[in-house]
Amino acid sequence: xxxxxxxxxxxxxxxxxxxxxxxxxxxELLEHTVLPAFGGQNGPLEDAANLPGFDALVMTTxxxxxxxxxxxxxxxxxxxxxxTINDLAMRGAVPIALSVALIVEEGLELGRLEAxxxxxxxxxxxxxxxxxxxxxxxxxxxxxxxxxxxTTGIGRRLPGLSPSASDARAGDAVLLSSPIGLHGTAVLxxxxxxxxxxDIASDTRPLHRLVAALAPLGDRLHVLRDPTRGGLAxxxxxxxxxxxxxxDIDEGAVPVPGPVAAACDILGLDPxxxxxxxCMVAFVAPDAADAALAALRSLPEGSGAVRIGNVLAADGHxxxxxxxxxxxxxxxxDMPLGEQLPRIC
Amino acid sequence: xxxxxxxxxxxxxxxxxxxxxxxxxxxELLEHTVLPAFGGQNGPLEDAANLPGFDALVMTTxxxxxxxxxxxxxxxxxxxxxxTINDLAMRGAVPIALSVALIVEEGLELGRLEAxxxxxxxxxxxxxxxxxxxxxxxxxxxxxxxxxxxTTGIGRRLPGLSPSASDARAGDAVLLSSPIGLHGTAVLxxxxxxxxxxDIASDTRPLHRLVAALAPLGDRLHVLRDPTRGGLAxxxxxxxxxxxxxxDIDEGAVPVPGPVAAACDILGLDPxxxxxxxCMVAFVAPDAADAALAALRSLPEGSGAVRIGNVLAADGHxxxxxxxxxxxxxxxxDMPLGEQLPRIC
Numbered sequence: 305x306x307x308x309x310x311x312x313x314x315x316x317x318x319x320x321x322x323x324x325x326x327x328x329x330x331x332e333l334l335e336h337t338v339l340p341a342f343g344g345q346n347g348p349l350e351d352a353a354n355l356p357g358f359d360a361l362v363m364t365t366x367x368x369x370x371x372x373x374x375x376x377x378x379x380x381x382x383x384x385x386x387x388t389i390n391d392l393a394m395r396g397a398v399p400i401a402l403s404v405a406l407i408v409e410e411g412l413e414l415g416r417l418e419a420x421x422x423x424x425x426x427x428x429x430x431x432x433x434x435x436x437x438x439x440x441x442x443x444x445x446x447x448x449x450x451x452x453x454x455t456t457g458i459g460r461r462l463p464g465l466s467p468s469a470s471d472a473r474a475g476d477a478v479l480l481s482s483p484i485g486l487h488g489t490a491v492l493x494x495x496x497x498x499x500x501x502x503d504i505a506s507d508t509r510p511l512h513r514l515v516a517a518l519a520p521l522g523d524r525l526h527v528l529r530d531p532t533r534g535g536l537a538x539x540x541x542x543x544x545x546x547x548x549x550x551x552d553i554d555e556g557a558v559p560v561p562g563p564v565a566a567a568c569d570i571l572g573l574d575p576x577x578x579x580x581x582x583c584m585v586a587f588v589a590p591d592a593a594d595a596a597l598a599a600l601r602s603l604p605e606g607s608g609a610v611r612i613g614n615v616l617a618a619d620g621h622x623x624x625x626x627x628x629x630x631x632x633x634x635x636x637x638d639m640p641l642g643e644q645l646p647r648i649c
Numbered sequence: 650x651x652x653x654x655x656x657x658x659x660x661x662x663x664x665x666x667x668x669x670x671x672x673x674x675x676x677e678l679l680e681h682t683v684l685p686a687f688g689g690q691n692g693p694l695e696d697a698a699n700l701p702g703f704d705a706l707v708m709t710t711x712x713x714x715x716x717x718x719x720x721x722x723x724x725x726x727x728x729x730x731x732x733t734i735n736d737l738a739m740r741g742a743v744p745i746a747l748s749v750a751l752i753v754e755e756g757l758e759l760g761r762l763e764a765x766x767x768x769x770x771x772x773x774x775x776x777x778x779x780x781x782x783x784x785x786x787x788x789x790x791x792x793x794x795x796x797x798x799x800t801t802g803i804g805r806r807l808p809g810l811s812p813s814a815s816d817a818r819a820g821d822a823v824l825l826s827s828p829i830g831l832h833g834t835a836v837l838x839x840x841x842x843x844x845x846x847x848d849i850a851s852d853t854r855p856l857h858r859l860v861a862a863l864a865p866l867g868d869r870l871h872v873l874r875d876p877t878r879g880g881l882a883x884x885x886x887x888x889x890x891x892x893x894x895x896x897d898i899d900e901g902a903v904p905v906p907g908p909v910a911a912a913c914d915i916l917g918l919d920p921x922x923x924x925x926x927x928c929m930v931a932f933v934a935p936d937a938a939d940a941a942l943a944a945l946r947s948l949p950e951g952s953g954a955v956r957i958g959n960v961l962a963a964d965g966h967x968x969x970x971x972x973x974x975x976x977x978x979x980x981x982x983d984m985p986l987g988e989q990l991p992r993i994c
Contacts, residue, residue: 317758317759317760318755318756318757318758318759319753319754319755319756319757319758319759319762319787320755320787321755321787321789322787323753323785323787324753324785324786324787324788325787330785333785334785337759337762337763337766338751338766338783338785341763341766341767341769341770342766342769342770342773342780343770343774352782353746353748353781353782354781355745355746355781355803356745356746356779356781357745357805358703358706361703363746363748363781363782363801363803364748364782365748365749365750365782365783365784365799365801366750366784367750367751367752367784367785367786367799368786369752369786369788369792369793371792400700400701400702401698401700401701401708403698403708403709403710403801404710405710405711405712405799405801406683406712407712407714407752407797407799408664408668408669409664410663410664410665410666411663411664412663412664413662413663413664414662414663414664414682415662417664417682418682418686421682421683421686421687422686424686424687425686425687425688428687429688434701435687436698436699436700436701436708437697437698437708437709437710438683438710439710439711439712439799440668440669440675440678440679440683440712441669441712441713441714442664442665442666442667442668442669442670442991443669443714443794443991443992444666444991444992446791447714447716447793447794447992448714448792448793448794448797449788449792449793452752452788452793452797454710454712454750454752454784454799454801456708456710456748456750456799456801458700458708458803460702646787646788646789647788647789647792
């Protein structure tokens with residue numbers, strides 16, 4: 305995964321919005337620019353990494369730049385807490401501490417900043433995790449857009465769980481905890497004033513309790529991933545690539561709320577590419593599928609959990625995600641290239 | 650320290666540059682806006698905090714927004730590593746892991762981003778700490794200024810050391826590890842093209858080895874603080890306030906390099922208020938002063954260590970920092986109010 309840039313970079317090459325979108329351009333930026341700088345000897349940069357010397361602890365960091373700051377169902381403050389908790393949860397960990405670093409634009413109304421921070425504090429309290437340290441920087445007008453928040457989380461692994469994107473196996477059941485497309489369409493609709501925001505609210509919420517509910521599965525839980533930037537398509541492609549397996553999805557089984565489908569139709573978006581902030585995919589051993597679904601459905605945030613597909617037996621196409629459509633056709637689900645929805649998280 | 654805002658905030662109140670400068674306005678922002686939002690039950694937000702349930706571990710986070718990205722002696726990449734390592738070191742800890750979150754402006758030259766990241770990776774490697782996880786967000790042109798970096802560090806406390814800004818005691822010797830004023834004047838001079846940058850280079854460097862050299866002092870090492878934003882004046886005032894003691898400094902003993910003094914004279918700055926990124930103050934028991942100085946001077950980064958003053962016996966002015974000038978007068982060293990030097994770190 306870690307390689308030197310294969311060709312000298314032209315002077316003129318510049319960062320594009322798509323480099324931050326979670327798709328192929330992001331992977332290229334990581335592979336050619338970020339990882340080589342860190343020497344590579346530390347292995348791939350993961351969303352949540354083991355803390356050296358402390359097997360039970362994982363660490364994750366995320367910058368939040370969502371625009372607008374407030375949207376139906378949440379705001380940048382609650383999102384910064386949920387996103388970080390969920391990165392820990394996808395490694396089978398529950399959060400034990402958060403840090404919060406603010407970069408604030410000069411001139412932001414203090415009342416607006418307070419509202420964001422109150423929401424952040426409330427989200428942390430509801431998730432049962434303390435904010436233990438922080439930092440505040442102020443930059444001049446025009447040098448940032450209102451406020452950016454970087455949240456870092458430390459989590460403790462649940463005993464017996466070690467899910468990894470590289471651990472999907474032939475025959476695994478692919479589960480999805482709730483409908484897709486809500487977060488991205490809610491933010492985009494609010495930002496652009498498209499009017500869907502009356503019917504659509506972000507699904508932003510913490511997922512660590514859902515993961516804890518899966519803990520009894522132990523090593524029959526193979527993969528967890530929350531389909532944020534790049535949506536379900538990116539999450540499934542990453543898992544297929546990292547595990548070297550082919551994934552088969554049943555289009556009819558993937559829950560897309562009506563208003564999300566309508567919004568995506570009009571905007572020319574594929575719901576599979578739209579970011580989510582409150583659902584996850586779980587790959588589990590076939591004999592654990594029913595128990596896993598029951599566990600997910602035992603909590604409100606997993607009440608809509610469904611099985612959406614399975615991992616194929618070795619078929620000569622490792623790394624490929626295929627979707628069976630309603631009429632029985634099969635189409636390849638590609639990794640999104642770049643930016644459809646900038647500043648979505 | 651944690652209190653509700655005593656009066657309703659006017660709609661018109663806005664964030665000022667000075668709110669991020671490390672002085673009195675920063676303290677007000679923390680006290681009235683940030684801390685109440687986090688419920689207060691977690692205690693004061695410190696630069697580096699104990700990780701709940703893991704007594705040996707501390708966590709710190711810092712956003713870096715320095716402008717320009719490159720300056721004599723360093724750049725935003727190395728600074729982001731050193732600043733975070735030093736926050737850990739001031740709690741008596743050595744770094745065991747870093748995370749790095751980038752917020753990049755669309756259009757930044759990839760070569761420039763690579764240079765920053767290479768410097769960051771090199772600084773981490775030289776300090777012996779791995780970057781274990783990261784995040785990259787891209788925002789549109791004009792929504793950020795080139796690149797902001799938030800670094801979070803986890804450190805392991807050195808056995809027997811528990812320095813705290815609230816632990817200064819009457820009679821303590823006040824030591825300073827190296828001359829002051831270099832970082833702030835180097836950055837300012839570069840940004841404004843003042844021409845001092847030929848003679849002044851930032852002192853940015855990691856201080857954890859200096860702290861490790863002090864470890865044999867054990868509980869005779871009372872306070873460590875690196876005088877970053879707000880300079881030596883802010884650091885000493887915070888210690889005096891948090892410990893409830895009066896601090897007496899000998900002006901003639903505080904090393905200010907000639908070019909720094911000249912730059913400050915012309916710019917109307919007090920060198921005591923200028924940010925540093927490679928020196929620290931240590932408060933040690935009187936009988937440990939000589940051993941501490943010898944330990945500091947045993948390393949290149951502490952070769953210029955000096956004693957600059959002491960903590961007074963209870964004198965009725967706890968929280969006050971006083972400086973004896975060359976002509977024998979005494980003046981109060983105030984906490985800087987707000988911003989002298991924006992975007993210095």
